[in-house]
Amino acid sequence: MTREELIKNIKSKQSFLCVGLDSDIKKLPAHLLSEPNPIFAFNKAIIDATAPYAVAYKPNMAFYESLGAKGWTALEETVSYIQNNYPDQFIIADAKRGDIGNTSTLYARSFFEHLGVDAITVAPYMGQDSVSPFLGYDSKWVVLLALTSNKGSYDFQLTEDKNGKRLFENVIETSQQWASDKEMMYVVGATQGKMFADIRKIAPNHFLLVPGVGAQGGSLEEVAKYGMNSDCGLLVNSSRGIIYASSGTDFAEAAAREARILAGQMSELLKANGII
Numbered sequence: 001m002t003r004e005e006l007i008k009n010i011k012s013k014q015s016f017l018c019v020g021l022d023s024d025i026k027k028l029p030a031h032l033l034s035e036p037n038p039i040f041a042f043n044k045a046i047i048d049a050t051a052p053y054a055v056a057y058k059p060n061m062a063f064y065e066s067l068g069a070k071g072w073t074a075l076e077e078t079v080s081y082i083q084n085n086y087p088d089q090f091i092i093a094d095a096k097r098g099d100i101g102n103t104s105t106l107y108a109r110s111f112f113e114h115l116g117v118d119a120i121t122v123a124p125y126m127g128q129d130s131v132s133p134f135l136g137y138d139s140k141w142v143v144l145l146a147l148t149s150n151k152g153s154y155d156f157q158l159t160e161d162k163n164g165k166r167l168f169e170n171v172i173e174t175s176q177q178w179a180s181d182k183e184m185m186y187v188v189g190a191t192q193g194k195m196f197a198d199i200r201k202i203a204p205n206h207f208l209l210v211p212g213v214g215a216q217g218g219s220l221e222e223v224a225k226y227g228m229n230s231d232c233g234l235l236v237n238s239s240r241g242i243i244y245a246s247s248g249t250d251f252a253e254a255a256a257r258e259a260r261i262l263a264g265q266m267s268e269l270l271k272a273n274g275i276i
């Protein structure tokens, strides 16, 4: 999906919601466990219920890989289901990959050519040759970890060099020499609040993938206040807050309700910022 198509979808849906498919076999509603592929059955119901309110889905690889071959099958079926039934949805593999060049090349092939997702999260720690194999695929994206939502973001990402530049700023500035805002986004945690203003000073146009609202307590209003740009420039993810809103037979309706609430707030924020 191109940047223009993503922006068009955000405007027409009046939403910048990304639903996180962190589908944990141990948390599935009991009645799904007798299905031949419980994770896919769960995802399918969640997708059908939330698609009207979302522009993106983000399956996190850990939840699939931890189940071995069955998990990968569930992932493939989920990606195909979205592509066949909701072709306007942007699909992000939250894989946090990145390795020496020849290994990254095969990761890129696996996610972009085999699985066929639109984007993959990549860790910047190993530098340009670990990231560049993911670039140059038509309409595919690298989502580079910049300033994450967790407490550990303080351990390295916020440390300063001798000129006072923080590591996450270095990552964002340097990586802009590798790719444009048409194929690179950054992960910035919703829990980082006012730090979005600092990020917008060095990356005014890039899309930011923002996890951390809902279960982690980040504020959607604050993210929009400091992080929204004239194209919106945000994909805000919620996983547990949506997909586990109920553990009963009404789980899909409950997910739809949570997604609708978030999308309603997003619509107001898009209007308040003159984007729609």
Ligand SMILES: O=c1ccn([C@@H]2O[C@H](COP(=O)(O)O)[C@@H](O)[C@H]2O)c(=O)[nH]1
Binding pocket: 020, 022, 060, 094, 147, 148, 149, 150, 187, 188, 189, 211, 212, 213, 214, 215, 216, 237, 238, 239, 240, 241
């Ligand atoms: O900084 C980061 C980067 C990635 N994540 C991932 O996003 C979701 C968040 O899930 P919630 O249930 O909405 O908290 C999950 O897949 C994380 O691995 C993140 O949280 N922070």
